[in-house]
Amino acid sequence: MYKRKIKPLEIDDVEIIDYDKTKKAIKAAALGNAIEWFDFGVYGYVAYVLGKVFFPNSSPSIQMIAALATFSIPFIFRPLGGLFFGFLGDKYGRQKILAITIIIMSVSTFGIGLIPSYETIGIWAPILLLIVKIAQGFSVGGEYAGAAIFVAEYSPDRKRGFMGSWLDFGSILGFVVGAGVVSLITFAVGEAAFIDWGWRIPFYLALPLGLIGLYLRHSLDETPTFQAHSEEQSQLKKPQKVGFKQILRDHRRSLLVCVGLVLCTNVTYYMLLTYLPSYFSHNLGYSENHGVLIIIAVMVGMLFVQPFVGMLSDKIGRRPFVFAGSIALIILSYPAFLLLGTNNVYLIFLGLLMLALSLNMLIGIMASTLPALFPTEIRYSALAIAFNISVVIAGLTPTITATLVETTQNIMVPAYYLVICGGFGVITAIYLKETANLPLKGAKPMAVDTEEAEELLEQYHDNIEQKIEKIDQKIEELQEKRDHLAKQHPDID
Known part of the structure; x- marks a missing residue:
């Protein structure tokens, strides 16, 4: 699977939805x-x-x-x-x-x-x-x-x-x-x-x-959403192709x-x-x-x-x-x-x-x-x-x-x-x-308007911070386990 180039999410990246089109949809x-x-x-x-x-x-x-x-x-x-x-x-x-x-x-x-x-x-x-x-x-x-x-x-x-x-x-x-x-x-x-x-x-x-x-x-x-995805794919030299086996392998929990x-x-x-x-x-x-x-x-x-x-x-x-x-x-x-x-x-x-x-x-x-x-x-x-x-x-x-x-x-x-x-x-x-x-x-x-977009962006960033905190906590726990095991081995610092 290809990896996208990741950049910080800013207010211009939040999609403002045409509410009339949503109703028609x-x-x-x-x-x-x-x-x-x-x-x-x-x-x-x-x-x-x-x-x-x-x-x-x-x-x-x-x-x-x-x-x-x-x-x-x-x-x-x-x-x-x-x-x-x-x-x-x-x-x-x-x-x-x-x-x-x-x-x-x-x-x-x-x-x-x-x-x-x-x-x-x-x-x-x-x-x-x-x-x-x-x-x-x-x-x-x-x-x-x-x-x-x-x-x-x-x-x-x-x-x-x-x-x-x-x-x-x-x-x-x-x-x-x-x-x-x-x-x-x-x-x-x-x-x-x-x-x-x-x-x-x-x-x-x-x-x-x-x-x-x-x-x-x-x-x-x-x-x-699909239009944005299509534009992203058109910029790639080799558009992404995901097979049925890959879907089963990478998304098993969601499928179940x-x-x-x-x-x-x-x-x-x-x-x-x-x-x-x-x-x-x-x-x-x-x-x-x-x-x-x-x-x-x-x-x-x-x-x-x-x-x-x-x-x-x-x-x-x-x-x-x-x-x-x-x-x-x-x-x-x-x-x-x-x-x-x-x-x-x-x-x-x-x-x-x-x-x-x-x-x-x-x-x-x-x-x-x-x-x-x-x-x-x-x-x-x-x-x-x-x-x-x-x-x-x-x-x-x-x-x-x-x-x-x-x-x-x-x-x-x-x-x-x-x-x-x-x-x-x-x-x-x-x-x-x-x-x-x-x-x-x-x-x-x-979002439906700019005000809601700003709130969503703040919530999105808060969610990322919470995930990073959990990862940092997990890293600390793993580091403690690693240090504990290392102390039991004469050749590992």
Whole structure:
């Protein structure tokens, strides 16, 4: 790896961010994320219909598991998409790749609505569904990592948590809109018509949403951080190239922390937003709309909590929220699922609220924490790889949970699953280094104005002094040990 020529950091080295561009970046990134989760919301709520349309010859239990499996299998292809788009994003820029991923993602989601039923084309129906979901999974492999990086590299250091929280605000909003659209269409056309043709309409909506997202992303400039990195690379005789093996060797801890945080967050996400609708109707025997409307209400509440968590993390740090969210999963998951089975609307709402708040604490800081783990030159590729490896495991949550519940006939299996997930979260929090209010690795400090730039510079210098003091203290300790050992040897002074 090349070594940069280091000079003292001065006030002119602090990047002053154009706040209007930051807002546009957030809108463009959040809309793409909203489309991704719009599909997840729709798919989760029409899984029972897709089972009947594409797997009509199976029992209701097998239909549901098969539909959820079709949701989960494409996750295996996400690391390939992450690897492909990640390295392109580090080479050619974040903006270009995000424009490509949103096209593939919206077109593939739209394509689900075009696939004929099993009765029309036989076995080709589920095969085409799987192919379209694989294409979708491949594009999504580069979507979230790129969007999180795009927002992080456009955000001032002291507001990165708040800015990043809007990315997953888009996730929750996309899910709520998807679930709401399904409920609205079901109510408007009736259950029979929805199963016959109405389920296709929500998937058609992904195309116009994707075109809007493409327009927003295409109109944005490349991030200031990547532009500065590109200029630095252009001045070198031999531009830096970092291979996959080097990333694994030099950034193992950051990769593992990324995997742990994403795993804990997304298992909870998929359990709450994708699996529970089918769990309510199939395992608890509630009507299709009974649990759906309650989940939508809880998700709307999460929308208001999300930015608050991000903003608060800029004040007290990201680690406290990872600890709090993970411990909440360990303590609250079992009682929450007991409440879900009471058939009492208020108690079901309380149970969902407990799970949702646990999720909010984790997802509220994820988009600001993950990009800060890696330096600019490998940020996209390293994050995309680690993120999507975790998502492969997390994406199997609905299928594994449904299968375990059917096999064991124990409806508390999802609670045990989340308790284990919370344990991984606590371990991750222990190894996570605090990133709040600090510059991104390999990037200049970023501020909204000159006054904040001066404060950041002072804080940056104080941080360096603290690190030097710790190093000096360590040197003194090592020197004492060296002297102690030297005294025991006749030939060493």
